[in-house]
Amino acid sequence: MQIATMYFKDRAQVKLNDELLQYNLKKSKGKFVGKRAEAIRELDDFEGTRTAAREIRQRVLDNLDTYLEIFEQNATARGATVLWAETPEEANRHVLDIAAKHQLKKAIKSKSMVSEESALDHAIEQAGLKVVETDLGEYILQINDYEPPSHIIAPALHKSKEEVSALFAKVHGTPPKTGIQELCGEARAVLREHYLTGDLGISGANFLIAETGSVMLVTNEGNATLCTTLPKVHVVITGIEKIVPTLEEASTLLRLLTRSATGQSITNYVDILTGIKGAGEYHGAEHMYFILVDSGRTRVLASEVREALRCIRCGACLNHCPVYQNIGGHSYGWVYPGPIGSVITPMFIGQEMAVDLPNASTLCGACGVVCPVRIPLPELLRKHREAQVKEDLRPWVERLGLKGWTWLALHPGLYGLATRIGVRLMKMMGGYEGRIHKLPLVGGWSDGRDLPAPTGKTFRELYAAKRRSA
Amino acid sequence: MSAPARPPERGAKQSPERAQPANRARDNILGRVRQALGKTGPDPTAREAALAHIATHPIGPRPALPADLRQRFLENAAKLESSVDQLARREEIPRAVARYLTGIGVPPRASGWPEFADLPWGEAGVEVAIRPTQGQDPVGLTSVFCAIAETGTVVVLAGPEAPTGTLLLPDTHIAVVDGSRIVASMEDAFVLIRKERGSLPRAVNMVSGPSRTGDIEQTIVLGAHGPFRVHLLIVG
CATH class of the missing domain: 1.10.1060 (Fumarate Reductase Iron-sulfur Protein; Chain B, domain 2)
Structure with missing residues (x-):
């Protein structure tokens, strides 16, 4: 992006x-x-569940290399191919190589924030292939000239139904709809056609399960389920940190994920996909790929913000x-x-x-x-x-200001004098209202509100006076 | 491991040089992870510990559930807008399906999984095609592996006799639930899968009510891409 x-x-x-x-x-x-x-x-023990969730995720991060290798081994054993990408560009190249290898023409995509990092849709289109976002929110943004998402789980949160209605009328060439139900129905009809003709299903991952080499996907629309059921190739593109050791631990995380995200006890669809389709299976991908993306994550891991x-x-x-x-x-x-x-x-x-x-x-x-x-x-x-x-x-003003303040604070006599002058000046600025409308140098603080003016004496003055009178 | 990043020419033997880039990324990423964690190389002790941890399948805090799991399942399924019918015997399924479809005004034409081939559909006036669907059928008929009381969810396992499209593509999904297979939580469902199947099938699809979206003004609309209706027939 x-x-x-x-x-x-x-x-x-x-x-x-x-x-x-x-x-x-x-x-x-x-x-x-x-x-x-x-x-x-x-949840009877919400705080306890949060603590358990923290431990599950932290255990993986503290042993990330080990869990990545276990995941890779188990995914490969089920016929999936695990690819690695150091950069967003490398991740996109993997997708295009997979498309070329299997002669794929149309990608249907379930929501993936990692693919936003790499602007995967643009890369696919530049390669002359078609890509369709299937999450309703993402679809709305895609047909609006790839407007960026404004929320990680509700990407079109910033749009009103009137805006969506105008957009659909323009892009689909249909009469404008007024109700949200009708708008969803129109998108359903357009997207159903794409589901049935897409040959490359692309998804992100809510969790990668190390013990089974699976991906867990969570949606309400069922679009991830469709994208991973109908096309002959399924590509999972995700960050290296998404691993969870076991299905049981994923269950704990899921209880918190859906509640924290939308306030649901569970999403309508939870899919766990493991490997390629077996003998005699009608639906499911013949080829499954995982693209594990670094693109800054190892930098986070090595930093103070690892958590x-x-x-x-x-x-x-x-x-x-x-x-x-x-x-x-x-x-x-x-x-x-x-x-x-x-x-x-x-x-x-x-x-x-x-x-x-x-x-x-x-x-x-x-x-x-x-x-x-x-x-x-x-x-x-x-x-x-x-x-x-x-x-x-x-900025240099801030640095200089802090340096000046530091110097002053280290000289208590001068500090006392400066603040005594300061509060008196501010009292004068406040006038009879006792409010300062505009602060010099730091105007941002007073642009939208007034600063109540000090009453005229510093704390140190008042404290000294009180001690004298006591 | 084949390396689609640089696919070899058709028929040509894959040269080590061409396979290199994919492995380079892997080695570099794992190298950086280890560096960040203060490790120098693969750590057999950590691996043993991780495998031992996985083998314990640790279960986290779960909400307490009443002894009557069936009742809790019914309540939660209703909250997620699944409709429910309870039957005493499997033979009642065709009539229950006919009754439900008549009630909602949907033509009695379904695509169903092979396990339902033996039921007396003709008597009930329901046409059931035993084959996978591409969405041309108004109704999809599946069974489920088990049901989860905590969330009102049904767990569907894919297989040769269980094509996934049947639960996804028709506007109405009818799922037959064995009343004796309602477990408390998702964790119990995984334990049951391991016990009865050994490993996970290609797809485990957990369904909790009809497909929905809130992507326009956070207003919930049913039937986003999948079924508009999920009807559960609990047998036994």
Whole structure:
């Protein structure tokens, strides 16, 4: 995907002023949050389950090489081919080579965020083949000139039904529909044709199961089930961190994944696919490939933010983030928005490319509280901020300001004098209202709100006065 | 391992040079993983430990379920908008299917799995073609391996006599559930598969109600790509 993370502030500003987007965001706001809150109550020991989930994922990360080899061995034993890709480009090349080898013409694709990283659809089209996104949200974005997804599980969250209706009328050449039911029916008819004619099924992976060499896929639409049942070739493209040791441990994670994502106790379809089709089987892939992608993940593993690799892509941190909820996913400028995106994006595309992202958080802590695998997201965001300071990536005004403050704080006499002058100046600025409308140098803080002015004396002055009178 | 990344010319022997790139990526990735973990090479002790861990099939915290799993299954299936009919004997299936299809106004034409070939369909006025479907049939008739009470889910295993398309392509899916095979949780389903089948079939498809989407304005609509209706016949 094209990187636009360096324009974060400008993009966020545009999105904040986009009335339609703000309306759409407000409409969807809280739906996921409310459903999740209800769904987790079904688990008698939600916190205990989160702890178990953290341990399952951490065990794999701590022994990732071992579990990757066990997975590879078991997948290969069932007739699948395991390929490795260091870069997104290499992953795409594997897909195109597979298509060439089996003379495939049309890919039908179930949702995959890893394929967004590598812009796989573009690579397939450039090679002269057809590709169709089958997740309804992804399909809507694909026919809108490949608009990027704005949410990792609800990619077209930012669009209203009116926008979808206009888009369908334009692209399908059909009369505009008004109801959501009718719109879904129209997409169903168009996509059914593609399901029946696609010869390459591409999916991501919710989990790779080491003990069996399987992929576990979770959808409500059933599109992953169709994409892995009908075409003669199935390619799984996914990150190396997606492994889970056993089916039982995947069950634990699934309880949290669906509840944290959409507030469901389970998705309508859970598919576990293992190897190629057996003798006498009518449906199922004759050839199965796994493309295990690194593309920055080993960098995360070697870094201070390693724990971010526990992520199971539920999107709860996005849904609960006050910043994401106000600016939407597009502002972040790459594949993964919200708190988890702000942690992993700098590792994938370079710290200097994504300076604003770890700062696009109030550190309110909600993301860390809801994360089903207990990734300490606020702490990891802070680690990025520290790294930015160490690597001199912060703006010079900020660096100079902090240096000045440090010097002053080390000289208590001068500090006292400066703050005494400061609070008096601020009191004057506040006027009779006692509110400062515009702060000099740091205007961003007062653009959308007033700062209550100090009453005239510093804490140290008041403290000293109190001691004298006591 | 064949290397589709650089497929050899037809009939030509695969040269080591051509196979190299795929292995290079593998070696580099595993090398970087080991470096990040502070390891120098493959670690036989860790492998033994991982295999031992897998062999224990550890089960995490599960919500407590009532003794009456059937009742819980019925409640949860209804929540996910599966409809349910309970039958005493297998022979009642054709009439139950006819009754259900008449009720919803769907033509009584189904594609079914071979295990249903012996039932008296003609008497019930239902036409059942024993063959895989490509979606031309309004109804698909399958059995299930087991059912899960915790979520109201049915577990379908693919095989030569169990083509997956039957549960996916028709607008209506009718699944026959053996009433004695309702297990508590997904973990129990996996234990049962290992016990009875040894290994996983190509596909384990777990179905919890009709296909649905919430991708437009988070409004739930049934029948996204798969069936609009899932009807469960619990026998026994």
